[in-house]
Amino acid sequence: xxxxxxxxQKALASxxxxxxGRRTPAEGENGAGPxxxxxxxxxxxxxxxxxxxxFAEDVGGFGASAVEVFVAARELGRAGVQSAxxxxxxxxxxxxxxxxxxxxxxxSGESLVLPAFAEPMxxxxxxxxxxRAEVSGDEAVLDGFKGPVRFGAxxxxxxxxxxxxxxxxxxxxxxxxxxxxxEEVLGLEQAAGRILLRGADADQAxxxxxxxxxxxxxxxxxxAMESALTxxxxxxxxxxxxxxxLAAFQALTHRASDMYVSVELARSMAMYLAMSVAxxxxxxxxxSRCRVVLGRTGRHVGQEAIQLHGGIAMTSEYAVGHLTAMxxxxxxxxxxxxxxxxxxxxxxxxxxxxxxxx
Amino acid sequence: xxxxxSAEDAQFQANVREFMTTQIPAELREKVTAGVELTKDEIVRxxxxxxxxxxxxxxxxxxxxxKDWSPRQKHIWLTEMQAAGVPHLLPFNTSMVGPVIAxxxxxxxxxxxxxxTANLDIWWCQGFSEPDAGSDLASLRTTAVRDxxxxxxNGQKTWTTMAQHADWIFCLVRTNxxxxxxxxxxxxxxxMNTPGIEVRPIQLIDGGHEVNEVFFTDVRVPAENLVGEExxxxxxxxxxxxxxxxxxxxxxxxxxxxxxxxGYASRVLDADGTPVLEQPLLxxxxxxxxxxxxxxxxxxxxxxxxxxxxxxxxxxxILKIRATQLQQxxxxxxxxxxGPMSLVWLIEDDALGELEDDAVVPGWARxxxxxxxxxxxxxxYGGSNEVQRSxxxxxxxxLKA
Numbered sequence: 001x002x003x004x005x006x007x008x009q010k011a012l013a014s015x016x017x018x019x020x021g022r023r024t025p026a027e028g029e030n031g032a033g034p035x036x037x038x039x040x041x042x043x044x045x046x047x048x049x050x051x052x053x054x055f056a057e058d059v060g061g062f063g064a065s066a067v068e069v070f071v072a073a074r075e076l077g078r079a080g081v082q083s084a085x086x087x088x089x090x091x092x093x094x095x096x097x098x099x100x101x102x103x104x105x106x107x108s109g110e111s112l113v114l115p116a117f118a119e120p121m122x123x124x125x126x127x128x129x130x131x132r133a134e135v136s137g138d139e140a141v142l143d144g145f146k147g148p149v150r151f152g153a154x155x156x157x158x159x160x161x162x163x164x165x166x167x168x169x170x171x172x173x174x175x176x177x178x179x180x181x182x183e184e185v186l187g188l189e190q191a192a193g194r195i196l197l198r199g200a201d202a203d204q205a206x207x208x209x210x211x212x213x214x215x216x217x218x219x220x221x222x223x224a225m226e227s228a229l230t231x232x233x234x235x236x237x238x239x240x241x242x243x244x245x246l247a248a249f250q251a252l253t254h255r256a257s258d259m260y261v262s263v264e265l266a267r268s269m270a271m272y273l274a275m276s277v278a279x280x281x282x283x284x285x286x287x288s289r290c291r292v293v294l295g296r297t298g299r300h301v302g303q304e305a306i307q308l309h310g311g312i313a314m315t316s317e318y319a320v321g322h323l324t325a326m327x328x329x330x331x332x333x334x335x336x337x338x339x340x341x342x343x344x345x346x347x348x349x350x351x352x353x354x355x356x357x358x
Numbered sequence: 359x360x361x362x363x364s365a366e367d368a369q370f371q372a373n374v375r376e377f378m379t380t381q382i383p384a385e386l387r388e389k390v391t392a393g394v395e396l397t398k399d400e401i402v403r404x405x406x407x408x409x410x411x412x413x414x415x416x417x418x419x420x421x422x423x424x425k426d427w428s429p430r431q432k433h434i435w436l437t438e439m440q441a442a443g444v445p446h447l448l449p450f451n452t453s454m455v456g457p458v459i460a461x462x463x464x465x466x467x468x469x470x471x472x473x474x475t476a477n478l479d480i481w482w483c484q485g486f487s488e489p490d491a492g493s494d495l496a497s498l499r500t501t502a503v504r505d506x507x508x509x510x511x512n513g514q515k516t517w518t519t520m521a522q523h524a525d526w527i528f529c530l531v532r533t534n535x536x537x538x539x540x541x542x543x544x545x546x547x548x549x550m551n552t553p554g555i556e557v558r559p560i561q562l563i564d565g566g567h568e569v570n571e572v573f574f575t576d577v578r579v580p581a582e583n584l585v586g587e588e589x590x591x592x593x594x595x596x597x598x599x600x601x602x603x604x605x606x607x608x609x610x611x612x613x614x615x616x617x618x619x620x621g622y623a624s625r626v627l628d629a630d631g632t633p634v635l636e637q638p639l640l641x642x643x644x645x646x647x648x649x650x651x652x653x654x655x656x657x658x659x660x661x662x663x664x665x666x667x668x669x670x671x672x673x674x675x676i677l678k679i680r681a682t683q684l685q686q687x688x689x690x691x692x693x694x695x696x697g698p699m700s701l702v703w704l705i706e707d708d709a710l711g712e713l714e715d716d717a718v719v720p721g722w723a724r725x726x727x728x729x730x731x732x733x734x735x736x737x738x739y740g741g742s743n744e745v746q747r748s749x750x751x752x753x754x755x756x757l758k759a
Binding site: 001002003004005009067233236237244245247248250253254256257258260261264265266267268269271272274275276278279281288289290292293341342344345346347348349352353354356357358 | 361
């Protein structure tokens with residue numbers, strides 16, 4: 001196992017850092033909560049090559065791998081940038097698996113293709129089960145609600161998951177065919193779309209695409225944790241109370257040390273996940289184990305970053321609380337730790353140990 | 359970045375696995391896997407087989423039996439040994455005093471001690487802690503006063519693991535009472551058969567005898583037994599403790615124990631006749647422990663190679679903290695799986711190393727509580743986990759008062 005980040009990957013990280021640094025924040029962007037889609041940022045991400053990193057060159061991609069996705073996503077997370085990056089990679093991966101013509105526009109950033117998997121009042125699953133598709137040849141008709149889909153109001157296309165008589169179907173629905181409300185929920189009223197993948201092919205493509213999106217999610221989570229830790233330790237060194245820096249209080253420094261332990265465990269899992277997916281291993285159990293650890297560590301680091309800062313972290317002007325909000329969202333994207341542990345629990349009796357080194 | 363083992367490392371792994379599972383006697387490995395205490399003779403026998411095969415001290419300098427393996431290969435070696443239930447190498451020899459002598463000792467000391475230390479012809483124990491010097495180790499008071507060609511040692515050491523078996527003890531002694539406390543300490547090797555040494559057992563909460571008090575009264579030690587420079591012992595101790603922390607992260611052993619506990623949990627039944635392993639809460643605890651152990655194992659692989667120039671990577675503190683937490687969690691899970699059977703104890707000193715797995719209340723269940731209690735030690739020894747947090751805060755995060 002080799003954890004070295006090579007010079008090309010370092011250059012990519014540096015390019016993403018520069019890109020994020022050049023960005024002009026939109027009016028009111030520092031407000032709390034989910035932010036709208038930033039078209040300027042999205043073009044910059046497309047120009048920097050991020051949208052096509054792991055995809056083949058003949059569709060406009062870079063022919064790189066999940067490792068590069070991790071490297072780029074980590075920088076986005078460090079800067080606290082909210083974007084549709086992981087979701088777009090998920091959708092593009094499905095398009096690529098199907099050999100669909102829309103893949104080039106997705107890679108170039110011309111189209112914003114997003115997965116619409118979640119359903120209101122349902123736990124996350126790739127196919128939550130509340131919506132069925134009426135299949136007719138290469139087309140399907142969908143009825144009901146899908147979402148929330150973050151940034152859904154700006155999507156040109158959705159890839160909608162549904163159950164059907166053919167098993168899982170993934171249906172491409174034109175953005176104009178649906179109404180996306182303020183809650184980022186798609187109202188599908190007898191919406192017709194073309195079938196991208198179905199049955200076992202769809203299930204396998206979903207497994208692979210979710211693994212790739214989980215790499216982006218993990219990279220962003222690690223980056224956000226790193227920034228939260230750095231901000232916290234800087235604050236402990238400079239903020240004075242009782243006439244001394246907060247770093248004089250062992251009750252605080254030991255908690256910062258535990259944050260560091262969490263960040264390093266998260267780093268290991270995020271890198272392992274990236275390397276595994278880059279080598280074609282998208283085993284859902286492996287992905288779930290990584291997500292469980294990233295979820296726990298992200299929650300720990302985010303909560304402690306606020307507590308160790310004190311009141312300042314509660315304010316909207318200060319970035320650390322936004323990092324915690326981001327970590328909270330990432331933990332619940334593509335399944336939360338409870339769901340992942342639930343899936344893992346069902347299998348623990350079937351093997352003796354988990355093999356890491358193969 | 360690359361996850362897969364190279365063909366060379368995969369072959370290496372196969373070779374190590376082959377050796378461990380065919381050359382180390384199965385009856386010893388079964389005892390280790392069941393958590394049964396081994397006799398001194400059994401530990402010596404195992405280490406001598408490993409040493410003959412080149413598997414006892416591969417992390418030492420090549421000149422003294424080392425193998426110049428990559429950090430990844432060292433991890434494979436340790437993990438395969440532990441997974442196969444091979445009795446552990448005596449850490450006082452292979453991880454502690456051996457590397458100190460190899461790094462800081464003179465040629466005569468190397469020749470006299472290293473081969474015998476690797477082969478466990480000499481059984482070492484560690485004379486560091488004292489009644490008033492625990493986490494604040496540098497406040498130790500055992501003195502060594504120079505008298506001609508000898509040092510005269512007076513004082514008391516405590517928590518001395520396996521001193522009852524030891525031939526030699528490596529000690530931190532105060533050689534300059536006037537210097538700042540870290541700067542007046544030397545590293546001294548003492549033959550346990552020297553007149554004036556007395557070993558008294560300390561019984562622990564699990565009923566066993568593994569640690570001792572060691573008293574020194576006018577113990578005369580040849581001057582040539584001082585390692586490195588006089589009053590530089592604290593530097594050597596820090597070097598040793600860094601290696602100890604890394605060694606404590608016994609991933610293979612913890613994974614193997616968790617696999618055992620899963621086996622127990624598949625045989626203990628719920629009221630409705632289903633194995634407790636299939637209870638959602640227990641299965642979730644197992645799944646979470648497996649995920650956390652995976653994160654630790656990858657972290658070991660990632661940082662173990664960073665130790666350089668005799669200075670341990672402060673990241674080794676992560677491994678110590680996290681490995682001991684998970685080890686304790688696994689032993690706690692074993693007690694929970696044993697349930698009412700955990701109320702009956704099988705105390706090692708009385709059990710004479712018997713497995714008793716076919717008893718009505720099996721040996722593992724009766725060992726579960728004493729073992730759980732015994733391993734509360736692991737977050738205390740090797741620099742308590744709170745000391746590790748202080749190391750991280752200071753050396754990594756730059757948080758200083």
